Amino acid sequence: MSLHSESIRMRTKSMQVTSDTIYALSSGGLPSGVAVIRMSGAKALEVTESLAGSLPAARQAVLKTIRTRNGLVLDRGLVLVFPGPNSFTGEDCAEIHVHGGKAVVAALLAELATFEQCRLAEHGEFSRRALENGKMDLVEVEGLADLISAETEMQRRLAMEHAAGGLSQLYDGWADRLTRARALIEAELDFADEEDVPGSVSDLVWSDMAKLRLELADHLAGADFGEIIRDGLKVVIAGAPNAGKSSLMNVLARREVAIVAEIAGTTRDVLHVDLNIDGYAVKLYDTAGLRDTDEVVEREGIRRALRTAADADIVLSLAEIGERAQLEFPGFTGRVVRIGTKSDIYPDEADGDYELRISSATGAGLAELHALLLEDLRGRSSSLSLALPSRTRHRTLLSDSLEALTAAVASISAGLDIRAEYLRRSANSLGRITGRVDVEDLLDVIFSEFCIGK
Ligand SMILES: Nc1nc2c(ncn2[C@@H]2O[C@H](COP(=O)(O)OP(=O)(O)OP(=O)(O)O)[C@@H](O)[C@H]2O)c(=O)[nH]1
Numbered sequence: 001m002s003l004h005s006e007s008i009r010m011r012t013k014s015m016q017v018t019s020d021t022i023y024a025l026s027s028g029g030l031p032s033g034v035a036v037i038r039m040s041g042a043k044a045l046e047v048t049e050s051l052a053g054s055l056p057a058a059r060q061a062v063l064k065t066i067r068t069r070n071g072l073v074l075d076r077g078l079v080l081v082f083p084g085p086n087s088f089t090g091e092d093c094a095e096i097h098v099h100g101g102k103a104v105v106a107a108l109l110a111e112l113a114t115f116e117q118c119r120l121a122e123h124g125e126f127s128r129r130a131l132e133n134g135k136m137d138l139v140e141v142e143g144l145a146d147l148i149s150a151e152t153e154m155q156r157r158l159a160m161e162h163a164a165g166g167l168s169q170l171y172d173g174w175a176d177r178l179t180r181a182r183a184l185i186e187a188e189l190d191f192a193d194e195e196d197v198p199g200s201v202s203d204l205v206w207s208d209m210a211k212l213r214l215e216l217a218d219h220l221a222g223a224d225f226g227e228i229i230r231d232g233l234k235v236v237i238a239g240a241p242n243a244g245k246s247s248l249m250n251v252l253a254r255r256e257v258a259i260v261a262e263i264a265g266t267t268r269d270v271l272h273v274d275l276n277i278d279g280y281a282v283k284l285y286d287t288a289g290l291r292d293t294d295e296v297v298e299r300e301g302i303r304r305a306l307r308t309a310a311d312a313d314i315v316l317s318l319a320e321i322g323e324r325a326q327l328e329f330p331g332f333t334g335r336v337v338r339i340g341t342k343s344d345i346y347p348d349e350a351d352g353d354y355e356l357r358i359s360s361a362t363g364a365g366l367a368e369l370h371a372l373l374l375e376d377l378r379g380r381s382s383s384l385s386l387a388l389p390s391r392t393r394h395r396t397l398l399s400d401s402l403e404a405l406t407a408a409v410a411s412i413s414a415g416l417d418i419r420a421e422y423l424r425r426s427a428n429s430l431g432r433i434t435g436r437v438d439v440e441d442l443l444d445v446i447f448s449e450f451c452i453g454k
């Protein structure tokens, strides 16, 4: 077993480790044209053979009649086997593709349950086994989960980058550089009197580490954008009562999400819809109109409105063009877009000082609002690459790694052993993102690049 899977096994020890063969309906809701039932574990092939009469060649789809052990025909369908370790989980795996009728699938699952040591898989258990067997690292598993829940094109691309190992490759590459630097330093420390070690490698090491520090900082700066792609851009509609906030929400959502009325103070709760703006997920919030009031429920609504605005990426501050309201959003440091509403009844272009003038009634200005949001989104990324961190977990560990690397580079007057220790910590934090360890690599580099074992 590799050190990698060893470390993951240790980390996941608290999880249930069993030798059960698991099965599940891996395709979506029923009824459907085809339903895929997946199996993984020691008995997967034996069970498949029992159901299909014989086993197809590895990784080849063959049409079979699927029967219970009593000879009752369940269905005809494609059968595939993936003997381990060349499978998704690393264990023996099989797939049976049957017709996606509820009774067909129920009958097949019931038959599977009759086999010893076979049981229905728990949530994510196939992926967990793949992780435990070193088939995927943590970032890839997270990416796979994101890929399955992706609803917009950008979410899909980001998830694909993670699931396919793009991000892991980056982190592994950096961890290798840190390990190499440490190896060179350790060699200088331990074997400085031996001839085979280059005299002073320090300059090379530290200039590469300074470069790596910049790359890491640059990458970390992309976390904001990565999180916005994954979680959606938070856009909050705020403004005075009757400014037309709920009307805008409804027209952007293309359905009657919020109650619209002439009565000021109609909206109390924070309402929310998910939009897809050219492939980007946008979370749009409608909030209570902001004003001084003694009414208890409305006051609570206003408190929630301000709290939601404080958390926003963008606040759309709406005011009826004739009203000229000036609003404050305490705690919010992002972009406020001042929007004048009901332009259909205020045709004078010179009225008020607004970035945009809209009418939810006629649709005027909505294309410009759409363009503004899209431009804002695109402006948040400095590169075209989607190898971006997208979770708080990534951000925290990358910050730890950067902090340690910064300390290593900056501690010029400290001993090499101390600086090497900072490098170790930096690599360790990267390794914790993907779930890899680097001890073995360190030894490999030391013993392969220098003939110090003489
Ligand atoms: N002419 C015109 N009327 C509008 C427009 N947008 C909204 N209104 C009207 O303005 C009134 C208030 O609209 P709402 O969307 O409920 O306003 P709001 O900002 O959500 O109000 P509160 O929830 O009470 O804070 C309603 O009578 C709407 O029909 C518009 O673009 N043009």
Ligand SMILES: [K+]
Residues within 6 Å of the ligand: 241, 242, 260, 261, 262, 263, 264, 265, 266, 267
């Ligand atoms: K209203």
Ligand SMILES: [Mg+2]
Residues within 6 Å of the ligand: 245, 246, 247, 258, 259, 260, 266, 267, 286, 287, 288, 289
């Ligand atoms: Mg409203």
